[in-house]
Amino acid sequence: MKLKHQPKSTFVQSFSGMMLGAIAVMGISPLVLAVPAKLSLHSPEQSAQRQPQKLAQFSGTGTPERSQMLQQANALFNQGDLTGAEENLRKLIKKFPDDAFGHFQLGNVLFRQKKSEEAITSYQEAIRLQPKYALAYNAIGIVYASQSRWEEAIAEYKKALEINPNYGEGLTNFALALWQTNKKDEALSSLEKALNIFKEQNRGEKVNQVERILKEIKTAEDPSVS
Template sequence: MTLNNQLKTVCVQPLSYLTLSMITTIISAPSVLAVTWQNSFHSPEQSAERLTPQPNINITEPKIAQLQQDSLLQERSQFIQQANAQYSQGDFKGAEESLRKFIKRFPEDAFGHYQLGNVLFRQEKLEEAITSYQETIRLKPKYALAYNAIGIVYASQSRWDEAMSEYRKALEINSDYADALTNLALALWQTNKRDEALTSLKKAINIFKSQNRKEKASQVEQILQKIQNSDNPGVS
């Protein structure tokens, strides 16, 4: 396999973006209204004000709302767990079905649309995957992972200019997004922008190291070495 083909293979199989993940939502408990009676002397006016009956506080409604919210979170978690299990077993069709049910139940959930795009990509349903990622961005415009994912789909079709455009959008949102920097570098290499590719790879390596992601840093260092050695006649 030539160096170009090796790097193209790496480019369309990103280092981390396909991993289905769980989202933990932290919900603040409703505040509790506490009234303290002070045992001290007051003027008649103060006493009258202090002893004025307070309106009843309805605690039933907040409790019901909290229970409903907890139930929705549990339901959401069950959908994601099922899709995770199917995905890890290689059952991408089953994961797709679970995620479509999830989206039908939670149509405004950007994460669900993003994960559906990942599963569709694994099934080589490329245009559908792009549509899912675009819906993610519509719901959450700063979703850098979705821009990166669209770039990966374009890269799989050798649509390098479009891929680079999407990677750069992701980096505008998060300049330390090392996976996007790596993907951008590979696309730059494919379009004969060697120096820019090397610069992007070096930055990605530094970020991975700063994040203590040693395995990723090692992988990218290997890619960097291949590109640096590519000027040698014997390297293929």
């Protein structure tokens, strides 16, 4: 019986720490937010991790006004002014309604304010504008997981991984949700794949995080494992 409760305490905590790896992380500041899916997944996230108190920056093309508005939102977020960041991002998407990244970042800020349903709506709008937005699907999964809506979270992670099968954070979040639904073998397989991807990307901190989760799982299954 004890083992049944251990995943609920240990891995919910692990999951909460990995959120938003965006949109999501364990052992890294939860203020790290994700970058657009159309950019490469690993190098922008590595850049974001070097500045953990900031919203991820969009490095693609855009107007100077748009870039300035994103920078202002980043600055407000960095100062802990989530309300100000939200207001700034709402101004951005009012002026640029088809800006998927703006909607996505608004979703991140809303989620940080525990406005879960509004965050999901923003992520869904980002997906409507950019259907292959893997990070937005992952983000919706994180919102569901934060509410212990594990099956719904799994469905969203699957969509993200269909778009990008090598999305390390998505694989890790997927594994944690699978573990919560007692799909242990699938969870381990997903974690092992995530671990290999992070190793290939030379992302040592992520490697350490996943290795810790794997160790916790093995300890939960066999308390004699140290």
